[in-house]
Amino acid sequence: MPELPEVETFKQYLDITSLHQQITAVEVRDGYVLKGVSARELTRRLKGRRFESSHRHGKHLFVLAGDKLWLRLHFGMTGSLEYLKRDEVLPKAARVIFRFAGNCRLAFDDQRKFGEIELIQDLDEFLQIRRLGPDALAISLSQFKAIVGKHRGAVKAILLNQQLIAGIGNLYADEILFRARTHPATEAARVSDKNLTRLFRALRHVLEKAIALKTDFNRLPKSWLLTHRGKRGRCPRCGRALKSATIGGRTSWFCAHCQKRAA
Numbered sequence: 001m002p003e004l005p006e007v008e009t010f011k012q013y014l015d016i017t018s019l020h021q022q023i024t025a026v027e028v029r030d031g032y033v034l035k036g037v038s039a040r041e042l043t044r045r046l047k048g049r050r051f052e053s054s055h056r057h058g059k060h061l062f063v064l065a066g067d068k069l070w071l072r073l074h075f076g077m078t079g080s081l082e083y084l085k086r087d088e089v090l091p092k093a094a095r096v097i098f099r100f101a102g103n104c105r106l107a108f109d110d111q112r113k114f115g116e117i118e119l120i121q122d123l124d125e126f127l128q129i130r131r132l133g134p135d136a137l138a139i140s141l142s143q144f145k146a147i148v149g150k151h152r153g154a155v156k157a158i159l160l161n162q163q164l165i166a167g168i169g170n171l172y173a174d175e176i177l178f179r180a181r182t183h184p185a186t187e188a189a190r191v192s193d194k195n196l197t198r199l200f201r202a203l204r205h206v207l208e209k210a211i212a213l214k215t216d217f218n219r220l221p222k223s224w225l226l227t228h229r230g231k232r233g234r235c236p237r238c239g240r241a242l243k244s245a246t247i248g249g250r251t252s253w254f255c256a257h258c259q260k261r262a263a
């Protein structure tokens with residue numbers, strides 16, 4: 001599922017491929033993806049315009065296409081972007097295709113159909129209505145401490161709660177907790193000040209490193225949990241078998257030896 005690093009990678013990709021070209025047509029192949037806008041309306045509003053810039057907040061990507069006109073993309077479980085030159089073949093699960101003058105195209109590909117495309121007027125208003133928390137890469141250490149310290153529940157559930165911190169999903173939450181040597185079920189209020197600092201540093205490191213590697217799983221360090229996560233997986237630090245448990249409604253993988261629960 002695309003999390004903050006994947007969406008940031010899509011943003012960088014869109015920025016280098018798709019800005020400042022006139023949109024000549026929008027083809028909607030599957031309407032499920034459109035939220036609050038018809039295929040006709042989407043085409044009418046975007047035709048003749050250009051994508052001018054983009055902004056990411058959490059797992060949402062916003063593309064500015066004119067005054068008070070933002071295209072919002074959410075990648076659901078399997079969404080991605082693909083830019084195609086003239087006769088390059090569209091990916092199989094292309095749901096919406098933006099065609100540019102010169103015949104290049106940007107495809108929104110989404111196999112499992114949980115993606116969302118919407119037109120919005122006001123970005124701040126959208127963030128407020130959705131009650132999205134600050135972006136995980138935009139918060140300071142003191143903000144992070146305040147957020148985690150103020151809320152009850154498992155520390156992992158807090159990392160996953162988009163209304164508290166936006167952008168972290170199940171996989172990177174496990175990686176952050178592994179790096180900070182914190183058990184995912186640790187009650188947030190019991191995480192010491194020192195460990196909160198460690199957790200914050202792990203959050204920054206994991207998200208930034210994943211972005212720097214363009215979220216290519218084959219290039220992730222072998223010292224990361226993500227490359228070992230799953231059945232028969234072993235802890236890259238101590239070699240013991242990894243454990244799994246449902247925490248915050250999601251399957252968590254961790255090393256019970258390296259990641260201690262606060263007493």
Ligand SMILES: [Zn+2]
Pocket residue numbers: 235236237238239240255256257258259
């Ligand atoms: Zn271990």
